[in-house]
Amino acid sequence: MLDFEIIPEFALGNADCKFLLGMLFNQAVYFIQDNCLNIKAVQILYSDLAPLSMDLVVNMSEDGVRLIFDSYTQRLKLIEIYNLQKIKLKYSGKYFCTTEIKPTLEKIDNVFGPTLPGIYDPNQQLFVLNFRGLSFSFPIESHFQPNYSNGMGSLQFLEGQTPIVSKICIYSGDDFDNMKCPPISPISFEGGSYLEKIDVLIKQDNNTAYGLKIVYSTEAFDPISTTSHSNEKITFERHIYLDDPSQNIHSSLGQADKIFYKGEDKMEIHKQTTSNLQAHCYNPYSASVYTDYFYNYFDLGLDILFDGEHNRVKKFILHTNYPGHYDFNIYNRAHFDIPLNLTADQNISQPLITTSDDKSFSNDRDKSVTDGIFHIDPFSKWDEIKEFFSRKSSNDPSRRTDEIPDKPVVLNRTSSVNSVNPFGSTYCYAFKNIIFEIMPNNHISTVTIFCPTTT
Known part of the structure; x- marks a missing residue:
């Protein structure tokens, strides 16, 4: 199981393998190849007929991590962690996601601190909690929707029903919808x-x-x-x-x-x-x-x-x-x-x-x-x-x-x-x-x- 640290608006990685926002596609593949004993399944997703029409994606399926590269610059613009049961995560040295620690709303609040009230997406029934360069998605049942306006902290959950993070996004900027690929570091x-x-x-x-x-x-x-x-x-x-x-x-x-x-x-x-x-009439020993x-x-x-x-x-x-x-x-x-x-x-x-x-x-x-x-x-x-x-x-x-x-x-x-x-x-x-x-x-x-x- 991969053990990574999250650096908002910058990177996901450890001492041996670090994925930096803005890095080139070839560099990311090099890190994956250099850690082939830990990263075992990798898929490269692209459009064969129109390669500029969609992003270039590296999907580490057994680790629940997806690297998304801009199709023009071929630089990393977004890191998605979509299966938190397959990875260990920490922030500032504190673990908030392991096999023993569940990334619940309460745990995110304790580790990352306060932020602005999140945004509820009724189509996907997701509550998105945003920090600068970082966002957490929580699946929320529809009957909580009328009470979300003051943030997730205002919602009352039964014991054992506290929402758990389903996806984490690391990007550059303070707004996920307007994120841009940062300059290469x-x-x-x-x-x-x-x-x-x-x-x-x-x-x-x-x-x-x-x-x-x-x-x-x-x-x-x-x-x-x-x-x-x-x-x-x-x-x-x-x-x-x-x-x-x-x-x-x-x-x-x-x-x-x-x-x-x-x-x-x-x-x-x-x-x-x-x-x-x-070219054909020469002495090969000449x-x-x-x-x-x-x-x-x-x-x-x-x-x-x-x-x-x-x-x-x-x-x-x-x-x-x-x-x-x-x-x-x-x-x-x-x-x-x-x-x-x-x-x-x-x-x-x-x-x-x-x-x-x-x-x-x-x-x-x-x-x-x-x-x-x-x-x-x-x-x-x-x-x-x-x-x-x-x-x-x-x-x-x-x-x-x-x-x-x-x-x-x-x-x-x-x-x-x-x-x-x-x-x-x-x-x-x-x-x-x-x-x-x-x-x-x-x-x-x-x-x-x-x-x-x-x-």
Whole structure:
């Protein structure tokens, strides 16, 4: 049985496992995996067809705990404890819910102290007692309803019939109905970094990508403190470019989380014939054979491919981390923005980018096609992007037809250990030196930016 402490408006956890409001989905899953001996049953709930239409939920069914993540930011916004018979809970060191102690109304009053009168929900027959960042739900029989106006303390219950908490909610703010996902706490960085945004650098005269502007935050280091936690963050802005040497990337972004050497190139068959001939007519024992390699930055949702011979950047790969994709939960979501230039005479005022009620990213994704620029971000859908291509083509007759994505390359990801991909194939469309990998639900899974001379 899990033994957790409640910290209103902040967290649920113990010394080994702590779920912080605002933490990233990947971090929560890491804590669950690290405590697999205690947390045995976990379900991931999401919408396969419309992943942005509902929250991303982690349900720990055998422990009665549900973690609810915002579908856009993929950060924890709500913690629900819905089965109090399967968990031990305390507040400020005092237990109020164990196998011996029932979380009754009287016990909640003794441990948490006074608060404003609660609210009765006649539809669910629940009485909700609210504290700042914390709420308790009590099932109340309907015949008590006329007497609830002065709070539950004014109700008279027979001995043994005192209501018991049925659900606890931990959230940010003083009003459950208007709760918002809080900013990520530097404590949850755990020595890593948090991506604020990635701006793809585009040549506006021909819509060719040439680099990235990356803004990320990490926990500020306090050299005086004996621990690394300072509860403050520091933000960096870095520019990296295609054809950069590996030293530039290392000095800009730091050491990669992992270095992966390519064992095979499944796109080799699409290269020019001379390249194929050179690729297959080499001496495998020759020292002139070089292997390309990736720098994997999982916190940034970024892969960087280097040419093995010259150690220069060949590709950037940005990951959106949608559930239902083969690479889900390996990377954090890369919050990128790709500004593509429209013809000067267009005047489109309707938004073409998906928006969300969460305002923490509203400045980045609630954009319209204005000032001749069309913005693509992780929440754009492929039919919206195709609409941009079709409008641009119809307004620019001189545009080459081979720049317009038509038939995709079908990609079926598998591993060397397991050849089965339960998520199905994805579809790759190319525009200039940008490749969009599209999931069956019409969402972008990855964006690959490559040197124009690279295929």
